[in-house]
Amino acid sequence: MYIVPLLTILAEILIYPGLMFSILFGGIIVWMYRKVRARLQGRRGPPWYQTYADIFKLLIKETIIPLRAWKAGFIAAPTISFAALFAAILLLPFFGRESALGFLGDAIVLLYLLTIPTFALTFGGMASGSPYGIVGSGREASLHVWYELPLWLSAATVFALANSISISGIVEEQALHGPFAIRLPLAFIAFLIAAQAKLAKRPFDIPHAETEIVAGPYTEYSGSLRALFELSEVFKWLAVSALATTLFLGWPLIGNTIVDALIFMVKVVFFALIFAFIDIINPRLRIEQAGWPLWKIATALALIDTIRVYVGLVI
């Protein structure tokens, strides 16, 4: 009797929005980012299977743990990062309306889960014992301080307008009254800027700035541990793009689960391409310059919309 729901959950974890699908779809998203970047730079770009090849190759490579590193922390960091993002993906509404493990208040949990990889990365960089890793971790932490406020503010605005803290509630509200991207344009822009920083793409790729601090926290990671970080990167792309879709573009909801899931995927790709495009046409900012767009512009924009929602000006 209980075997059917158990199997369903297992299938959800392992196949559809879980491991298999997220790796495949996330791999395609990362490939698209790389392909678009290459094409806009005048190059041809990698073939479609590139991300999978990279990850698989790293998995079967030798893993070196440096002498200077704190071993437990060094190994734990990528694992925690991977696990948190995997859990986040299970909470995202990949069925159009509902997520795999949805419950009341899952939106808050989702945002929390997306915060954990940052801490894990900071932790891993510190544990690796290389000067570049430590500097990178410091930068990651300070960037986290910059972007977390606008991210949460814009999300809170959405929660307030939707009058719900569950993912399905937010999506349904948008399906009924139009997407929040139109109703809350300023919070939307604020969210995009903050999400760019969360993805650590240009202009905010400060934590792993190649020319300054080699690869930042990733510097000492090799082999399968690096592969876990690479997988986290894939999941991060997927999760952040899906979060943007959920919070701001949950609008066309047809009712048929398969069609809704397909529409959701198209929207995720759309957001991923926006992030990729911003990444391509910008140089990297300095760490104290990154505060300017994040704290001044994004926070102010999000705050204006929050006030609008609380005063009741939003139609």
Next chain:
Amino acid sequence: MEKVEGKICSIPIGPYHPALEEIAFYKVYVEGERIVDAFIKPGFSHRGIEKLAMQRSYHRNIQLFERVCGICSDAHTTAYCVAVENCLKINVPKRAQYIRVVEHEANRIHSHLLWFGVAMHAIGFDTLFMHSWAIREAIMDVVETLTGNRVNYSVNTIGGVRRDITPELAKYIEEKLKIVEKGTLYLIKTVKEDETIKARTSEVGILTKEEARKYCVVGPTARASGIDEDIRKDDPYINYEDFEFEVCIEDTCDVYGRIMVRLRETLESIKIVRQALKNMPEGRLIADLPYPFPSEDVGRVEAPRGELIYYVKSNYTNIPERVKVRTPTFVNLPATKPMLLGDKLADAPQIIISIDPCLTCNDRLVIVDLRSGCEKTVFLQDLIKGRVKL
């Protein structure tokens, strides 16, 4: 990272670092993110070129000096040939001089576009890096067709040049120059209108005019600090007095100024190449060479990185008695220290890159520095060991 004193920590940049094309070691002392002191240690690519030069004939030395630096390879051979020609009183045919000018300026265009790409890479603007290198491929084609190799031109020889420019080749060069000019104009426009590049580069790595004079910087680094100096104008060599061009000067004294100076210079170089191709005189390619006699002289050349000086002393043999090289990076490198002080750690790579450090150029000379008692380097001991063996 290690603590030095109080809040001050030291961070190593290099020797193997993705921002640096070649290997050098910078130790930057930081207080938080602000740089309070810097220590520069080149010398990793010392190859003993000057010693080798004293064992080879004049002609074989050309290929040796070409490999001092692969990026400004033409400037090095030109300077060496000019020095030897001054020394041995050789009158070079005018056509050869004009062909040299074409190559010299093609070299400058390629070097500046390359540097621009690397500088953009240092601030994380990979798209412009790729675009500038895509434009650079046009001039690389010119160089390859003209000389037969992409990097080491090997065209200059003592008393003239080894390859001719035919009319078809001139037409080909003109075509490619159009692409380069269009691309350079695009790069200038982008740099001017892009606020993020400005935010990243302006008022960074400041070297005031007084400091620039104090540190005797040369080339684009000096011109970006408002010093009007260009060997092509001040002391014309290889018939530069025939050409009209402007010396590009910026008075912003920062990295942004250095970018603009180099980009504008690229346009001037294109102008010079066009003039040279248009007014190419007829004549021989190589002058008659005399037997060597005791004499000495210098050759001064405006390399892409600044003033390059070769000193040649000859005797009755076909081997130079002494060849001494003073490269632009040798004088520009110490100036990175005042540039670095007070700036942020994040700007260190682009400040170091902004002088276009060609450490391979530099490192033949560093032996003097190392000999003055740096115990850390194995180099000195090895040198002594080598001598003992001899």
Next chain:
Amino acid sequence: MGLKKCFLCSLAKWARKKSVWLYHAPAGGLCNGCDIEIAAAITPRYDVERFGILLAPSPRHADVILVAGQMTKHSKERLLRVYQQVPEPKAVVAIGSCAISGNIFTTDNYPVAGTVDQVIPVDVYVPGCPPKPEAIILGVVKAIEKLEKRTAESI
């Protein structure tokens, strides 16, 4: 079991072939010629990324080390350290005449510490002064073949 193992083996071989990260380590005395040609190989005209080849910033991520230039006494130990930092399986490609034989700088001059293959094992040699970017790409492809062979042996 055998079939599964075979499938994983072929997957491993495929992944090693399709994803190769390079680390560019100049071996001391160099003229930059080879280095700019390596950089040119990642730029639009040659674009090695379409073969899955990337220039990794840290030696810890690399599969193939590109060594260019003449080995000097000064940089010998540093290069050895870089080599040891690269995780297995790895391959070394010596680029240019300097790395192969010392070229014009000879191997007996006072700052020079011999050729690259006297310090670290070199798998593929790419002749040229400097080699064209195409030759560098072919050299890396050859190194990949060698990596594949090693994978086959280890399984």
Next chain:
Amino acid sequence: MKSSIVKEALKYFVNPVTEAFPAAKPYFPKKYRGPPVYDQDKCMGCTACAHVCPADAITVIVKDGKRALEVWYGKCTFCARCEESCPVDAIHLMEEFGIPSEDKLVFKSTVTHDMVKCRLCGKPFITIKHAEWVKKNLLEKMSDVIGSEEIDFFLTVCRDCRHEIENIPGFRKLLIRVLIKGEKVWV
């Protein structure tokens, strides 16, 4: 603010500049300086190329009465000075790049020549083809001074032995005559 870079990037998006390298042949200009190769038929083994080579990439090995010239691309600077200095155009630089290999010693082009043995001491000192070439040129340019038999004598006696002969007055006179006449021709 970013209009020009976006425009340019979109232009590149439509037409990438990447060459289809493994499929299409890379660009080689007409006089590309690739690896030098010897032409066995033309080469006469005079070692002029070995003398001018800046990197000493061309080695001359005399073994078993044969002279082998060997150019190693692993040391070559691709400067084309050997091509320039060759009197008979027997070495030329290919319009091709060196193919990467796992063995550094395969980058080679070799040519071997039979040598003439010295009539007096029996040591091989000049290749047959070189001797023939010198004879031909001498006969063309100064047949009035020197006869073919005398040339034959000179070309079959090695340098060390010739130094000894120079002390014999008759030969010395002949040598001086050749040198005075030859000054314009040789330099």
